[in-house]
Amino acid sequence: MSIKFAKTDHPVQEMIATRYSPYAFSDRPVSGADLRSIFEAARWAPSSYNEQPWSYIVATKEDAGEFERLLSCLVEPNQDWAKLAPVLALGVTRSRFARNDQENGASRHDLGAASAHLTFEATARGLSVHQMIGIVPERARELYQIPEHSEALTALAIGYAADPADAASPYRERDAAPRERKSIAAFVFTGTYGQSKPPFAEG
């Protein structure tokens, strides 16, 4: 996987440098122990007022009917590649606090944090996670009876990445492409928004 190593400007943990979102997954199944630990990792994410607004609907290929049902909540271009992953999940979040029914402005933010936790634990176990915003939320609501004030926002394909350099992969070009990011100076500011003066001296 070394071809997918991020070209970082500053040192980061290997788990962060090697994580990427593969299109091609191998058909190797994910163990129950690994699945339990990746959702345990999501469980311990921080959240606004410890609301833990996230939930996940999960389907593995061992149950073909459930897998197909979950796959059908993805937009078609995502179904094409995600159907090869052994595990699919929907990321759901509740937009109101359970304790007082007030709007929770952090509900999507905190789902993002929980899914990042899940992805870290997965990466540490040799797994890959490819998250998608391209889903059909109304279909998910209907199929899974997602209640009012909760929403399916993302899908997650989880499994073992196929070799990104595999010439037989239909996703070879996408999977082998280098990872690109803005520079730190483009998103870390001091004093004024958009002002790229580094807030911490180099060296």
Added chain:
Amino acid sequence: MSIKFAKTDHPVQEMIATRYSPYAFSDRPVSGADLRSIFEAARWAPSSYNEQPWSYIVATKEDAGEFERLLSCLVEPNQDWAKLAPVLALGVTRSRFARNDQENGASRHDLGAASAHLTFEATARGLSVHQMIGIVPERARELYQIPEHSEALTALAIGYAADPADAASPYRERDAAPRERKSIAAFVFTGTYGQSKPPFAEG
């Protein structure tokens, strides 16, 4: 810090089990190298269409004026404890895609992912991060000239946690309290939302 170890039901990485959001920070400053690496970690978070909608406004105590300015964007109960942290940041996100000006439904979600990345790298370096939703976004917009379609959503206090058991800490009770979470069965579902049948067998 062992008293803050999460009581996990399934094994997770030590970084996940030991991370918590302290109220009491020591006055030890954070090195420039550590700051560069934690924002580098945020940089490599995944995002919808690789938009990277997040940005951060950062102030360290070395610049008292900038630190006070950023502190003033927090609600007062958060100012009380966050003023002790050596580094503060605002988490900002852009709600429209740069490439086509369409709404980005993942903008808050992806800020949550980036801040989780930042927090992982910080934790690996012995630092702690305490995120807050309790800020005054309009004040941040005015002070930092945050443009339309971008919003300050969170603040982050970054530094070295004080010993949570320190009897002299005014936050001892909060910092020494055990971390609590819902069980996995309360947020991982199969087949129907709210149905707690474990999607992966135990054992």
